Amino acid sequence: MNDLGEEGLQRSVLVVSTSDQPALLRIRATFVAMAIAEYFKDQGKDVMLMMDSITRFAMAQREVGLAVGEPTTSKGYTPSVFALLPRLLERAGNFKCGGSITGFFTVLVENDDMNDPIADAVRSILDGHLILSRQLAARNQFPAIDVLGSISRLMIDVASTDHFHAANRMRSILAVYKEFEDLIQIGAYKKGSQPEIDNAINMMKPIAQFLHQDMNEKIELQKIINLQKQIINTEKPDK
Numbered sequence: 001m002n003d004l005g006e007e008g009l010q011r012s013v014l015v016v017s018t019s020d021q022p023a024l025l026r027i028r029a030t031f032v033a034m035a036i037a038e039y040f041k042d043q044g045k046d047v048m049l050m051m052d053s054i055t056r057f058a059m060a061q062r063e064v065g066l067a068v069g070e071p072t073t074s075k076g077y078t079p080s081v082f083a084l085l086p087r088l089l090e091r092a093g094n095f096k097c098g099g100s101i102t103g104f105f106t107v108l109v110e111n112d113d114m115n116d117p118i119a120d121a122v123r124s125i126l127d128g129h130l131i132l133s134r135q136l137a138a139r140n141q142f143p144a145i146d147v148l149g150s151i152s153r154l155m156i157d158v159a160s161t162d163h164f165h166a167a168n169r170m171r172s173i174l175a176v177y178k179e180f181e182d183l184i185q186i187g188a189y190k191k192g193s194q195p196e197i198d199n200a201i202n203m204m205k206p207i208a209q210f211l212h213q214d215m216n217e218k219i220e221l222q223k224i225i226n227l228q229k230q231i232i233n234t235e236k237p238d239k
Contacts, residue, residue: 013033013036015029015032015033015036016029017029017030019056023059023060023061023063023064024060024064026056026057026060027057027060027061027064030051030057030088031088033049033051034049034088034091034092037049037092037101037103038091038101040099041095041099041100041101042097042099043099044098044099045099046099046100046102047099047100047101047102048102048104049092049101049102049103049104050103050104051103051104051105051106052106053105053106053107053108054085054089054105054106054107054118054122055106055107055108055109055118056108057088058077058081058084058085058118061078061080061081061084062076062077062078062081064080065077065078065079065080065081066078073117074117075110075116075117077117077118081118082117082121085118085121085122085125086125089103089105089122089125089126090125103126105122105126107119107122112134114131114149127152127153127154128150128151128152128153128154128155129150129151130150131145131146131149131150132144132145132146133145133146133149141208141211141212142212142213142214142215143213145211147170147171147211148171148174148175148178155167160225162225162229163225163228163229166225166228166229166232167228169232169235170207170210170228170231170232173199173200173203173204173207173235174200174207176196176197176199176200177197177200177201177203177204180197180200184197184201199235203231203234203235206231206234207231210227210228210231
């Protein structure tokens, strides 16, 4: 609430259900939030829905399922959990009748297991995902987004051709560095052995600076795109 400020609160609706409240109340709060978003969407407005978290919602439904005698499946979740997820998540999106709901749904994973059943189910429904990395956070790199682990299925439809190619090239450089990072860090890689790896080493500093942003720092999208292109254009061709 403090981050929204007075102006932000005037255009926001908060639905709160804490973890100590009954499971049915937590489930109801989730659907109430989606219903409110749909109300404004039906008025032709573009709505941003932020929900924290889908995992807590799934846990609440698991409690209900176990109470009525449902069998357990993966990691103790009941079948009704996986039936309920699409009924909630598929209600967000862009609609031909006007208005849209852009949903940001957080998912908590146990022991950083990206194959967690809830994370796996949510990934199969949503248009993309951002993975936050504990390792990047420990290095004080924020936002701590694991670029290689994150993906957008809509980027090719919403980004310009230049932006799309620059982003893909940056991902390729990060992938090369990630593959050989252990050898580089222990000094086992000999510079000049592979031009592609040499290029990745040279490009990592500007890319790391590009990926770092302070919490209160505001940058326009076009400026970010231009900076990304500028970094990629400084890349030295393989000899």
